[in-house]
Amino acid sequence: MKKVLVTGGAGFIGSALIAHLQEREYEIFVIDNLSFGNRNFIQLPDSNFYEVDLRDREAMFSTLAEVQPNWVIHLAAIHFIPYCNKNPYEAFDVNVNGTINLYDAAEAVGSVEKMFFASTAAVYPIYDDPIHENKALGPLDVYGLSKLTGERLSNEFFLKTNIPTVVCRFFNAFGPRETNPHLIPEIQQQLNEGKRTIQLGNLEPKRDFIHTSDMARAVRLLMEANIDGIDTFNLGQGMEYSVREVVEAFERQLGEKITITQNPARMRKSDRMHLLADINKLTSQTGWKPLIGLDEGIATLIELPAYEQ
Numbered sequence: 506m507k508k509v510l511v512t513g514g515a516g517f518i519g520s521a522l523i524a525h526l527q528e529r530e531y532e533i534f535v536i537d538n539l540s541f542g543n544r545n546f547i548q549l550p551d552s553n554f555y556e557v558d559l560r561d562r563e564a565m566f567s568t569l570a571e572v573q574p575n576w577v578i579h580l581a582a583i584h585f586i587p588y589c590n591k592n593p594y595e596a597f598d599v600n601v602n603g604t605i606n607l608y609d610a611a612e613a614v615g616s617v618e619k620m621f622f623a624s625t626a627a628v629y630p631i632y633d634d635p636i637h638e639n640k641a642l643g644p645l646d647v648y649g650l651s652k653l654t655g656e657r658l659s660n661e662f663f664l665k666t667n668i669p670t671v672v673c674r675f676f677n678a679f680g681p682r683e684t685n686p687h688l689i690p691e692i693q694q695q696l697n698e699g700k701r702t703i704q705l706g707n708l709e710p711k712r713d714f715i716h717t718s719d720m721a722r723a724v725r726l727l728m729e730a731n732i733d734g735i736d737t738f739n740l741g742q743g744m745e746y747s748v749r750e751v752v753e754a755f756e757r758q759l760g761e762k763i764t765i766t767q768n769p770a771r772m773r774k775s776d777r778m779h780l781l782a783d784i785n786k787l788t789s790q791t792g793w794k795p796l797i798g799l800d801e802g803i804a805t806l807i808e809l810p811a812y813e814q
């Protein structure tokens with residue numbers, strides 16, 4: 506049975522990935538410092554859970570030496586854009602120095618057969634059309650810059666080790682067990698409080714929302730695929746929705762009218778109007794396609810708390 510080490514496994518996307526992998530023949534190990542994640546999000550014996558900080562180089566080396574993983578899936582990061590902009594030192598320390606520690610430990614341990622790096626659509630500059638992986642890169646914020654550095658470090662890791670490496674640029678995730686105040690849980694929370702007049706920021710920007718269970722399947726298929734060398738894939742639904750359209754999806758599921766008021770405190774100064782993935786490379790190389798659309802995903806969310814404890 507393959508040993509799969511997931512960093513950030515107690516987080517939003519990590520918990521969906523682990524549940525998905527556990528339905529198959531994989532033995533899961535998690536590294537997470539629980540800064541944003543939650544131990545209760547995953548069903549995993551304590552023996553396989555390492556409460557370790559990526560920045561603790563010694564602990565990273567000893568954990569990998571103990572686990573001897575076959576696959577490493579690197580999700581741990583600080584990723585809420587406003588938080589990264591406010592805390593650039595911390596964002597770089599975790600997302601860049603933490604990645605260096607992981608890659609050095611993975612190189613040293615000798616058991617790793619495949620590496621996965623969770624990157625982001627935030628490595629792209631503003632494009633109004635669907636974005637193909639070959640488009641020029643140009644992050645607009647601290648977070649995107651730290652992840653682009655992570656991509657370059659992934660390339661260095663591959664060049665040094667020859668271990669096949671997948672770089673996957675996630676677009677906007679949605680689903681249960683959110684950890685950060687993104688648009689969908691923010692709407693959900695206000696609705697859960699009984700409000701039918703909700704406060705939001707910019708209403709027109711469109712985003713490509715992808716359900717975490719679809720993401721989990723894509724990550725597994727990329728790990729199982731025969732990838733030589735290092736390769737980069739977008740992971741989105743290939744559909745974009747404006748903030749208004751997301752609210753309309755909630756209206757359809759609730760069967761109630763929702764009124765939006767714009768709160769200047771929630772407006773982001775420079776907002777991209779579009780962020781849409783071209784997913785042809787992923788679908789053609791793995792056979793994956795997204796199964797959960799926005800309405801179906803929101804239908805399952807409205808039953809749940811916006812942020813689980």
Ligand SMILES: NC(=O)c1ccc[n+]([C@@H]2O[C@H](COP(=O)([O-])OP(=O)(O)OC[C@H]3O[C@@H](n4cnc5c(N)ncnc54)[C@H](O)[C@@H]3O)[C@@H](O)[C@H]2O)c1
Binds near residue numbers: 512517519540625683
């Ligand atoms: N959620 C999205 O829409 C989205 C979009 C693009 C990319 N991503 C990327 O996907 C990955 C997972 O994101 P998520 O949405 O699940 O976020 P998350 O915050 O829920 O998960 C990140 C996990 O990493 C852990 N972590 C943070 N700093 C750590 C450290 N120093 N040491 C050990 N663990 C640490 C957190 O506790 C958390 O469990 C991240 O790399 C993120 O940048 C997410």
